[in-house]
Amino acid sequence: MLKSLQKITLLDGVTTAAAGSSFSVERSKGWTYTIASSSVTTGATVDVEAYIGSAWTVIHSEAVTANGNVNIRDDHGHYEKIRGNVSSRTDGTYSVFATGTVDSL
Numbered sequence: 645m646l647k648s649l650q651k652i653t654l655l656d657g658v659t660t661a662a663a664g665s666s667f668s669v670e671r672s673k674g675w676t677y678t679i680a681s682s683s684v685t686t687g688a689t690v691d692v693e694a695y696i697g698s699a700w701t702v703i704h705s706e707a708v709t710a711n712g713n714v715n716i717r718d719d720h721g722h723y724e725k726i727r728g729n730v731s732s733r734t735d736g737t738y739s740v741f742a743t744g745t746v747d748s749l
Contacts, residue, residue, distance in 0.1 A: 647747045654692070654728030654740040661688070663729040664740070666695065672744030673722040679706055679714045684736035692716065692740065695725035702729075708736065 650672040655664045679690050687709040693700045703723075704716050721744075728740035 647745045650742075650744045650746055652726075652742045654726065654742050655690075655730065656739050658728075658730050658738045659733075659736075661730045661733040663693070663700075664727050666725045666727040667742075668724070669726050669742075669744060670722075670724050672746050673720070675718040675721045675726075675742055675744045677704065677716040677718065678741045679708060679716070680739040680741070681708045681713075682711050682737050684708060684711050686734035686736075688733035688736055688738060689731045690738050690740060691729040691731050692718075692742070693727050693729050694721070694723040695727075696723070700727070700729075702731075705731070708738065711736075 691702045692704045694703045
């Protein structure tokens with residue numbers, strides 16, 4: 645039986661340092677995040693953040709210094725909301741994709 649997946653684009657072709665929109669994900673867990681980057685010379689810091697308690701908290705921070713994809717596994721993460729954030733940027737374009745399961749792991 646195939647697992648049901650929740651697929652979200654947290655950031656899409658971002659070229660500035662800023663947080664993206666938040667997404668309600670309380671029914672999903674077992675996350676995989678992919679940071680896709682292009683036109684990188686020096687790079688940026690790209691964060692995946694979760695809303696925990698009453699504040700946004702960084703659950704993964706990635707220093708991106710080259711073009712390509714970086715995959716991050718978060719097998720046990722179970723959050724109310726998540727978002728992507730380019731917390732600092734010199735150059736480059738960044739997208740963040742998240743996939744979680746709505747089935748128990």
